Amino acid sequence: MKTFRIGGIHPKDNKFSAGKKIQIAELPKQVAIPLSHYIGTPSEAVVKKGDLVKVGQLIGKANGFISANVHSSVSGKVAKIDVQLDATGYKRTAVFIDVEGDEWLETIDRSPKIKRECLLSKDEIINKIKDAGIVGLGGATFPAHVKLSPPPGKKADLLIINASECEPYLTCDHQLMLEKGEEIMVGISILMKALEVNKAVIGIENNKKDAIAHLSELAKTFQGIEIVPLQSRYPQGGEKQLIDALIRRQVPSGRLPIEVGTVVQNVGTTYAAYNAVQKNKPMIERVMTVTGKNAPNPGNYLVRLGTYLSAVVEQAGGIPEGTGKIVGGGPMMGRSLMNLNVPMAKGSSGVLFIREEEAVRKPIKNCIRCTKCVSVCPMGLEPFLLMNQSERNMWTEMEANRTMDCIECGSCSYTCPSNRPLLDYIRYGKSTVGSIIRNRK
C-alpha cells in the first residue's frame, strides 16, 4: 500500500467518534464571526451595528488577493463589531450577531436534492467559490480560489483530494465522506472543471475502509476520479507528503504543489465548493469533532461559524471530569485552548479533551543523539540541529538548514525519547527566520 517515503510516525488512532452520525448543532443565541481567519488579510466589515442580516448574507468583504469573504451564519441583528479573543489569546475583530429566528437568503437552495450537472464555465466556478468565501478546510485555511487560479505559465494536470485525515481522534472528514459522498464527488468534478484537468485522485488512509468502499462505488459513475487507499501514517495529510505518496512527485523546497503540476484540496473543501456552486450556499458552517478519551459523548457536529466553542462543548455533554487540557484541532497540530469562549472559525476541525495525566509535559532531558527525530522528519530535516541553532539564535545557519521547509507536524517532539521540546524551538526559529527573509525583500 502506498505512503510517503521520508519519515513519518504512526500514533494510535483513537478515533472514538468514527461512525457517529453528523448531528446538527443547536442554533446559538449569539455568534461572534471573526473577520480574520488564520491565513491572509482580514476582511472588511460591510455591516454595521443594528443591521438585520439573514443566513448567508455577506458581512465581511475580502480585502486583497489572499483573503476571503465572510458571511453571516445566522439571521438576526448585528449587536456590535468589536474585538474578540481568538484561540491564541490575541484580540481580533469580529461581528457579533444576536440570533433571531433562522431566516435564509432566498438565493440559497436548501432542498436535499443532489444537483449533479454543472454547466458553468471555469471562470464562473472560480468566481462563485471566491464569492462564497471558501477556504481550505484542512487546517491552514488558505483561500480556495487562490489555489484554483495558478500563476500564469503554470498548469495543473492532476487534482489531488486530501481525505487522509491523518490526525488521530478527528473524524469529521471521515463522516462527511460517508454521509455526503455524492456531493463530494460532484464537488470534485466541479473543481476539476475549474482547473481544467481531467483526472483527480482521492487519497484515503486505510483506517477508513467504509469510506474507501463507499466512494469507490460512487466513483464508477463519475469520470476521471480515482480512489487510492493509503497506509495510515502521520503526517500524510501534509500537501507535500500526500503528493509524494500518491504520485511520487517531490515538490522542491520552498515551492508550491503547482510546481509539479498538481493542486491539493481537502475533502471538506470540495463539499463546501459543491454547496457554493450548486446550491449558492456560502461558507457558513462546517463539521467538527468533539472527542477525547474521557469525553462522555464523542461525536461529529455540524456547527455554524462563529458559535462559541463552549456552546458546542455543552451540547456534547460538557467538559468531562479529569480534563487537563482542551485542544482546538487534532492532538498533533492543534493548539491548546486558553479559554473556551472563542468562536469557531473556518479552520476549526475539532475540540479534543486531554486527560490530566496525559496533559503534563514530561521533564526535559539531554539529547542523546539517537537521531530518531531525523528519521521521522517527513521533510528530511535535522530537528535536533535546528533546535540547538534556534536556542543559540543562529538564524543564518537555520535558514541554510532549511528550517522554512518545516511543516510543524510535531513528529520530532512526539518521537523524542528525551522529551525535548524540538518543535517549540523550531517554530520560534522559523518565525524569526521568516521575518528576516521578508525584511530582506
Place this chain on the structure above:
Amino acid sequence: MNLILISLLTLSVLGAALAVLIFFVAKKFYVFEDKRIDEVEAALPAANCGGCGFPGCRGFANACVKADTFDGLFCPVGGNETMQKVADILGRTAVAAAPTVAVVRCGGTCDHRPRMNEYDGVKHCFIAHNLYSGETGCSWGCLGLGDCEVSCEFDAIHVNPVTKLPEVDDDKCTSCGACVKACPKLLIELRKKGPKSRRIYVSCRNEDKGHIARKSCTVSCIACGKCEKVCPHEAITITNNLAFIHDDKCKLCRKCVEVCPTNAIVELNFPPRKVKVEEPVVEAK
C-alpha cells in the same frame, strides 16, 4: 657518537635558518595597529556586553579611535567618567550624556491581573510569546518567564517570585540594553535615571481601548487623557490608546501621578508626600 653529532648539527642549522626567515617574514607582514586602541580598551569596563552596539570593548575602542567625533559612540556601562578618560586619551572633548536606566513598563502583578490559564511549555518568554498571548487576559503585559533576567550580564534584573514581574536594581543596571532586546513584549525601556534616581513613567504598554484594557488589568492605562491635560510641561502624549511620558520634557512635578485613575503612572524613589490634613468641617446644626 657520530649520530648524535650529526643530529645536533642539522637541527641547529635548520633552527638558525628558520629563525632568520621568520624575522624577515614578521617584518614584511607586520600589521600596524594604532597603539591608542589598546589604551582606550584598557580604560573601558571590559564587560564586553555589546551595549554600545559594537562587538565587545575592543570593537568599541577601535571605533572610537577611527571616528573623528564621539557622535553615536557612548559606553553606557562606564558612563560619563569612562568617556572622559577615553576623550583624554584621544585628545578630544567628551560629550556628557544623561545616565539612563532600564525601566519595566508593566505593573500587572498577580493581584491586578489574575491568571486565566496555565502555561506549561518551554519556560522562555520568546517561545511563549510565539505561541499565544500569555497567562493573563492582557496580551501586552509581562509574561514573567525571565528572559530579561537571563540576558542581563550584570545581575541587575530579577523576576520577583511574588509579583511575577521583573525588578531592576538601579545600582547594578548599566543600561546596556540587553534586556530591551530580550523582551518579546517590548516592555523594557531605557529612561533617564533622573536626579536621585527619581523617575515617573507610565507602567503599561496596553494599546487596547480603555474598557478592554481595564477588564484585563486594573492598573492598565485606559488613555483617559487626564495626565495629558494636567501636565504643565507638555511632556505627555497619548498615541494608540496609551499615554507616554517623554523623559526629556518631564520636570517630575508628579501632577500626572495624582490624577491617574488607574495608578498606571508610577513614581520611583520620591520622598513620601505630605498628607494634607483636612480641616474638620463643622456641621451646621
